[in-house]
Amino acid sequence: MKSLILSGSLLLQAVAFAQTAAPPSASAPGQPLTISQAVDYARLHSPGLQGLQAHVSAVQALEITAGLRLNPSIVGEGTQNTLSNTDPNGPPFYGIGLQRVFETGGKRSLRLDAARANTGVASAQFDDQRRSLDFAVRIAFTRMLQAKLALAIANDNLAGYRRTVDLMKVRLDVGDVDRTDFDRIELQLAGFENDQTNAQLNLTQASEQLQLLLGEPHGLTSFDITGTLDLPQLASTEKQLEDAAIAARPDLLAASRQVRANEAAIRLANANGxxxxxxxxxxxxxxxGSTGGFNLQIPxxxxxxxxGEQERTRREAESSRLLLQQQVNQVISDVDQAYAAYQAAVVQNARYQTKYLAEAAHVRDNLEFAYRNGNATLLDYLSALQDYRLTNLAALNxxxxxxxxxxxxxxxxATEVNP
Structure with missing residues (x-):
């Protein structure tokens, strides 16, 4: 899926809110965070998002420049001055004047319209970057949660297999199994130990990645999250999701506002002519003697x-209209692909949760019992253990x-589809 990139007053309200108060659900990173708390925390503390907020404010400041009126000019002159006592050219002449250019065609108002339109585009792009940050945080949160669960599975498997090794050691000591079979069983312990070590490393790295997105430069070893990978029942249809995306996607809003900004640029270019x-x-x-007067200059x-500028702005406007239609098509395609991927993932997950996970545990437990009592071969027992390990990881994945x-x-x- 391609990575995809509020107006004036709405943006200012959002920025002011983000800078002055944390949402009620936000917690300190040293406490276990839920997924919604992690998203809220990242919105408040991500340096990248704060930098984009500052950029939008900089774009909005151009409205001040656009609304300024032209400054008048003071003109002064003096002629026929001399340093001698007499002046054959007559008395000295002094003059002072005030001049100002008067804009026609509503240029100032149109400049303001164009600047505000550009602010609207920048604010929608900021909203889209925040959407991308939310998505990255949710993905990193899920990966860390997956790593936590994988570590718990690895710890349980290791502890369970160590009990098997201890039991086999007792049987070895009393002569129920030979040394070769015991060594083969003990060698399998390395796989479980490696699983536990790798799971711990994955958890550490996933924690660092999530904390980086939360704006924490140094990973905290005490950082923790809480949540579940259980899936909710999706209530919306594909068509409802498409309609929601068209109404809510900020990148689509930015493309729409770009059309309006280019139309404002056309009007300004016409006025500048x-x-x-x-x-x-x-x-x-x-x-x-003293006199007064006036002057008028009309270029x-x-x-x-x-x-040239009029033609350029017209072509830019036409380009933005076509790009807007392309963006609409992209939004619908994004939703359709994501919906199909979700449906496929749900089916695959259901296979493991309703059937294969329980079967793997059943086979492992039966063959472990049988082998301990001499009713199954070592090869059968080790194969069942391997199947159980792989099935557990596949189910978690x-x-x-x-x-x-x-x-x-x-x-x-650009909505929260999780009920």
């Missing part, structure tokens, strides 16, 4: 009507894959 007159007033003093836009598919579906729809 209009003439702006310059009007000024002046005061003049020469000898003992003759005979050749340059801003045609299937459960985690289904949870990941559920997160992908939430990401594709």
């Amino acid at each position: 209009k003439t702006d007159p310059q009007f000024g007033v002046e005061y003049e003093h020469s000898g003992t 003759l836009r005979i050749f340059d009507h801003n045609q 299937a459960q985690a894959t289904a949870q990941t598919a559920l997160h992908q579906l939430s990401y594709a729809t």
Whole structure:
């Protein structure tokens, strides 16, 4: 699945909320976090997301520049001044004036519209990055939870097999089994020990990855999470999920706002092709006389009507409309693919949870009992142990894959599909 990239006042409210108060569910990273608490914590403490918030504020600051009126100019002059006692050219002349360009065509209002539209695009893109962060946190949380459960399984398997080795040692001591069979059983202990070591390493790495997303530069060994990989019943249909995605996806909103921003740019480019007159007033003093006057300058836009910018903005607008339609198609495809992946993962997970996991445990327990009592071969018992280990890990992977598919579906729809 491709990785996919609020307006003005809504964004400011969200940013202010994020900077001033944590959600009620947020906890300190030293305490066990639920998946929703981890998402809330990451939204508040992720340096990357905070940097994007600052970028949106920077874009919004351009609205101030767009709304500024043109400054007037003061013009002063003095002529016929001399350092001698007499001036054959007559008395000195002094003048001062005030000039200002008056914008026509509503340029200031259109600049504001264009700047606000660009802020809307940036804020929607920020919202999409937050969606991506939420998804990354959920995936990392699921991986850490999977690693915790895998470590628990590895610990249980190791403890159970050590009991088998201890029992076989007793039988070896009394002569019920020979040394070769005992060594073969004890050699299998290395596999269980390796499983436990690898599971511990996976848990440590998964914890570090999740804490990094939460904005913690140094992983805490006391960091912990709590949750389950049990799947809820999905209540929404595929069509309902498509409609929800079209209404909620921030990348689609950004594409829609880009169309409006380009349309605003067209109107501004047209207005910039209009003439702006310059009007000024002046005061003049020469000898003992004082006079006043005014001047008006109207540029003759005979050749340059801003045609190039007008054409560019029109083409940009047409491009953004086509890209918007492409984004709509991409959103629907994302939902359809995520929905199909979830349905497949649910079926696969159900196979293990309702059948194969229990069968593997049943076979292992029966053959362990039979072997301890001399009614099964060592090869049968070791094969049952291997099948049980692989089935347990496969069942756990299937459960985690289904949870990941559920997160992908939430990401594709930009909604929380988990009831």
